[in-house]
Amino acid sequence: MEEKSLQLLKRLCEASGPPGFEDRIRDIYREKMIPLADEIESDGIGNIIAIKKGKGSNPLKVMLAGHMDEIGFVVKYIDDKGFLRLQHLGGFDPKTLIAKRVRVMTRGGDDLIGVIGSKPIHIMNAEERKRLPELDDLFVDLGLSREHVREHVRVGDPVTLAQDFVQIGDFYSCKAMDNRVSIYTLIETMRRLGHHDVDVYAVATSQEEVGLRGAMTAASRIKPDIGVAIDVTLACDLPSAKPEEYVTTLRGGTGIKILDSSFIAAPKLVDAFRDLAERHEIPYQMEILPRGGTDAGGIQRAGEAVPSITLSVPTRYVHSVVETIYGPDLEATVELLVRFIETAHRVNLSY
Ligand SMILES: [Zn+2]
Missing domain, CATH: 2.40.30.40 (Peptidase M42, domain 2)
Structure with missing residues (x-):
């Protein structure tokens, strides 16, 4: 990862922001989004919504969600x-x-x-x-x-x-990779976006770790046509686990989620992300998480229901102070999200 990107990720991970008390993360998110977004809104639970309008006529709304809080x-x-x-x-x-x-x-x-x-x-x-x-x-x-x-x-x-961000071998390790990697992803995605027809609502959500609370209220406000959560997922490629228990592996690319215990991803979105990853040769892996939820579970059931999916950053030792990621897996997540937004107006979502 570039030095500037690493400094941003380090700053995000080392900052404190437990559920309901995410002010320090809100401050960084606002600071970084001001030059990138057309509008920035907040709501009554502390979500920050950065909006970037698309060029299409009658554009679809795509809501991206990354949770600011840490356990x-x-x-x-x-x-x-x-x-x-x-x-x-x-x-x-x-x-x-x-x-x-x-x-x-x-x-x-x-x-x-x-x-x-x-x-x-x-x-x-x-x-x-x-x-x-x-x-x-x-x-x-x-x-x-x-x-x-x-x-x-x-x-x-x-x-x-409290924990310092460190490089260990090829990996990076800190507390709160869950889920500051998603705040990093939202900022980097907005920065790298090219032409897009859809309106993008990049939401830094509050209180995910206590039940997807911010994502639900943000989705009720925005009424998106598509919901994409970004979160860490388990990478259990460890000596103590069997291959069928890995969920994902570090170095395996971004995770395209099929389901977790909070939702089942819209199959047409799963196919769309997989096709894009294949076409652009972005490293990816398919992910099934038997226990644990993501903001997509909150978005999917908001209002009259929203087709939703989660992109995952494989992470070892989730919910500890040594959460560990591989930089290129994170970069693959950003790249796939950018490609998706640029083509999202063409995705067929009908059931
Ligand atoms: Zn998380």
Whole structure:
């Protein structure tokens, strides 16, 4: 990936934006979309809608959706020693959380860095060593006195994991690749678009990780003719998984989704994307995700129903701080989306 593109992806991934508290991502999205879009709108749940009109007469509306939020927490309780307890927002595997750093976004505007602590193994009894941690066992240590914590932190303050963006071998790794790769994709797609007849509504959605909430309301407002979500998907090409469990592989190209547990993609859109990838020699793989949803599930059922599909960026270790992607898979996603928008007015969507 180009240096400028990498810097944008790094900035997006390292910024904090748990569900319902996506302001920092909204700011970056607006900043990048102002020179690219004809209009930018927002709505009552925090979606940002960047609109680029097409050249066609009576144009179709194509809604693109990438969710801004990352799995995170809010402070639930501050105990009498100043340790925090957390309410999670989105699906965590608790064993991936122990010994991680977090960022508490305080009302005063400054972030406090903390650590998720646990009892050392040296003083665990046999029963405790066997038991897997649960979210309610976890606490955050801010290294501050109770008085100091109470002065700066309030119940309801948002919390995210803290992690630097790094290159590892051929791959990139950070927290929140899910789903800042989609915000990157929306910005890059708008930047690279050539002639298009359809009107493009590129929506940075809020609150996907807690149930596709922003996508549903955005689709109700826009009433699109076609919905395309962009999200990460599982790449389980790992020593511990069998090939039939991989879902996708890194280096395998962009994922054209057939279904996940939130929706079944419109078959004619699946065919259209596959044909375009073949014609333009864009690396792709077909994807079936047995568990997990995407914004397309929200768009499809909005209003009087919208033919929808998801393009996926294969990602290892999803919902951990080491989410890992392969740059060319992401670039293939952008390229296929650009090609689709330029030809979307010709897609036959009738049932
Ligand atoms: Zn996601």
